[in-house]
Amino acid sequence: MNLFEYEAKQEFSTYSIPIPQGTLVTNSNQTAQAIAKLKPPYMIKAQVLVGGRGKAGGIIPAKSAKEAEEAVAKLLGAQIKGLPVKQVLIEEKLPIRKELYAGITIDRFNRSYVALASASGGIEIEEIAGKTPKAIIRTLIDPQLGLRSFHAMAIAKQFGYSGNQLAELAAIIQKLYQVCVDNDAELVEINPLAETETGNFVALDARMVIDDNALFRHPEYAERGAEELSSQEALALKNNLAYVKLDGDIGVVGNGAGLVMATLDLLNFFGGKPANFLDLGGGTTIEAITAALQIVFADPDTKAILVNILGGITHCDDVARGIVEAANEAKAKKPLVVRLVGTNQQEGQKILSDAGISVLDSMEEAARQAVEITRGEKR
Amino acid sequence: MGIIINAGTRAIVQGITGKQGSYHTKLMLDYGTKIVAGVVPGKGGAVVNGVPVYDSVKETVEAYSPNASIIFVPAPFAQDAVLEAIANKIKTIVVVTEHLPIKDTINVLAYARQSHVTVIGPNTPGIITPRECKLGIMPANIFTPGSVGLVSRSGTLTYEIAAGLTGKGLGQSTCVGVGGDPIVGLNFIEALELFKEDSKTKAVVLIGEIGGNMEELTADYVAKERYPKPVVAYVAGRFAPSGKRMGHAGAIIMGKQGTAQSKIEAFTNAGVQVAEKPSDVAALLAEELLP
Structure with missing residues (x-):
């Protein structure tokens, strides 16, 4: 779960990581009152969960209260990279000497958290990694030790700071690790972490991604609800289905992430284009398979549907009943290619044949047929 | 032969009384896997598919000297279950549980490495040495x-x-x-x-x-x-x-x-x-x- 900048900054603030003075507004009428508490100049920042917000016009500097009011009015209700702006953060703009980067994330291979820091902040970390990988200081964190002050000092020292500045920067990096661990975050990032002209450090921007699997420990985020979802995405979420919309015309349903990814690859191999990724997961119920089929049937982009099931825990007869139910209910009739093998295979295949749905044993053959249908080579 | 598990593997099932745990225990037994005991805190004394259930891993170690555990415990409690198995020096631990928080996985694996224990998973279908032993789904x-x-x-x-x-x-x-x-x-x-x-x-x-x-x-x-x-x-x-x-x-x-x-x-x-x-x-x- 991605947090908005203002949410991440609130969290930083409770850990005494310095942030600019600011106020959130959701309505242009609130602007005047919000600005009265702040000193000019201002930064007006659209709260949308997308990278590259600044370049897309989502961040506007304002010298005066009048400019700030105009900027808020312009951003509220506008779209940044296709996302509607419902909240705007008004902050005091600080005089900056230098922009750093500090973040904590997961190191998959080393099975630990890792602290990342760089003196070239202000651009995305992936970009720094691509251009100047040596500009990133990586510090693996032993989970049994955590990130101690001597680790944080060593990072800050590499930036060339000393005295109070060294201690201040190290404290921020150490607190950032605490924010990460306490919130079950997969990523916390301050970019840029600014050194102001007074020599202090302030988190100018903030990113936090919470581990979805840890939301049971964080009701404050769980209750906040999902991001903007399409009707298909909402139905998938409700039924615990992993769904990703793609740009092709063959709807795909399968069980198991790897098997569905391999199915998409096969469609491409045969010259077709999948309209989505949809993984039923293990031990599927009739309700879940029916919902899955409803999702792909309802997608106006799909011209044909490919179902690929290798039943282990999943029972083929349950899958077949779900397919028949969904196919009967579907408003738009679309050609259906089903590959169904595994537990209770014969029973499942019979249910489909009886309903007039043809069924195959090979996933390659099924993928090939689905591609032929969408290319109009076979009906 | 094969790796990690074989005909000599003696396993316990943590979370054996749950729907997944009991169902797959039966399938593993049918395959010939030696399941010596199950563990569910508070359910000691129960029997699932003929397998005796204990409150703690420690009791099963004393009674059966198992050398492997397969874990079906729900995600919020899985960290403790794996740590319990590691603390009792179970050599091989298969974590079938899905949706474990990353922080829990990091903690568990650090302790496992320090204790020279092999953890497979989490979110794994398990491991099978055909015709000898299956610890998985x-x-x-x-x-x-x-x-x-x-x-x-x-x-x-x-x-x-x-x-x-x-x-x-x-x-x-x-x-x-x-x-x-x-x-x-x-x-x-x-x-x-x-x-x-x-x-x-x-x-x-x-x-x-x-x-x-x-x-x-x-x-x-x-x-x-x-x-x-x-x-x-x-x-x-x-x-x-x-x-x-x-x-x-x-x-x-x-x-x-x-x-x-x-x-x-x-x-x-x-x-x-x-x-x-x-x-x-x-x-x-x-x-x-x-x-």
């Missing part, structure tokens, strides 16, 4: 004994490819799923190390997918070690978009990192044959193994 009928070692990040795709191997008369020494999470215990390199020492294994199949860099590092290992047995790989997700989780928590391309193309290129450069389609795995192996 995979459909057993598609596996047959033989000389191919298989290690995978996926469940059903493993079944697909294993069924293809079996169909071509290529049996398996051991098949192990490392799990679909971003952070897992046993990894490809460690599995390859074990397959290298296993006299029964003549070739190894790696089934990778998008996300992370385990495949790239494994390719480096194969090249550097001049790995002595043929390795064939398949990588799923060639057409997956960036920034989206494809079913598995770990299957996500971040920016330009973790693409199938990068993994395929690394494998190819390391001399690992990469199958274009799942069915090509068996064909490539047949070339290597059946002269």
Whole structure:
């Protein structure tokens, strides 16, 4: 779960990581009152969960209260990279000497958290990694030790700071690790972490991604609800289905992430284009398979549907009943290619044949047929 | 032989009274796996599929000296269950549980490494040494004994490819799923190390997918070690978009990192044959193994 900048900054603030003075507004009428508490100049920042917000016009500097009011009015209700702006953060703009980067994330291979820091902040970390990988200081964190002050000092020292500045920067990096661990975050990032002209450090921007699997420990985020979802995405979420919309015309349903990814690859191999990724997961119920089929049937982009099931825990007869139910209910009739093998295979295949749905044993053959249908080579 | 588990494995099931735990305990018993006891705190004294249930791992250690545990405990309680197994020096721990928070996985694996315990998973279908022992949820009928070692990040795709191997008369020494999470215990390199020492294994199949860099590092290992047995790989997700989780928590391309193309290129450069389609795995192996 991605947090908005203002949410991440609130969290930083409770850990005494310095942030600019600011106020959130959701309505242009609130602007005047919000600005009265702040000193000019201002930064007006659209709260949308997308990278590259600044370049897309989502961040506007304002010298005066009048400019700030105009900027808020312009951003509220506008779209940044296709996302509607419902909240705007008004902050005091600080005089900056230098922009750093500090973040904590997961190191998959080393099975630990890792602290990342760089003196070239202000651009995305992936970009720094691509251009100047040596500009990133990586510090693996032993989970049994955590990130101690001597680790944080060593990072800050590499930036060339000393005295109070060294201690201040190290404290921020150490607190950032605490924010990460306490919130079950997969990523916390301050970019840029600014050194102001007074020599202090302030988190100018903030990113936090919470581990979805840890939301049971964080009701404050769980209750906040999902991001903007399409009707298909909402139905998938409700039924615990992993769904990703793609740009092709063959709807795909399968069980198991790897098997569905391999199915998409096969469609491409045969010259077709999948309209989505949809993984039923293990031990599927009739309700879940029916919902899955409803999702792909309802997608106006799909011209044909490919179902690929290798039943282990999943029972083929349950899958077949779900397919028949969904196919009967579907408003738009679309050609259906089903590959169904595994537990209770014969029973499942019979249910489909009886309903007039043809069924195959090979996933390659099924993928090939689905591609032929969408290319109009076979009906 | 085979790796990690064999006919001598004596396992306990943590979370045996749950729906998944009891169902798969029956299937594992049917396969011939020696399940000596189950553990569910507060359910001591119960019996599931003829298996006695205890309140703690410690009691089962005293009574049966198990050397493996398979864990079906729900995610919020799984961390404690794995730590309990490690604290009791259970040598091999298979964590089937899905949706474990990453922080819990990191904690558990640090303790496991320090205690010299092998953790497989989390979010794994488990491990099977055909006709000897199955600790997992995979459909057993598609596996047959033989000389191919298989290690995978996926469940059903493993079944697909294993069924293809079996169909071509290529049996398996051991098949192990490392799990679909971003952070897992046993990894490809460690599995390859074990397959290298296993006299029964003549070739190894790696089934990778998008996300992370385990495949790239494994390719480096194969090249550097001049790995002595043929390795064939398949990588799923060639057409997956960036920034989206494809079913598995770990299957996500971040920016330009973790693409199938990068993994395929690394494998190819390391001399690992990469199958274009799942069915090509068996064909490539047949070339290597059946002269």
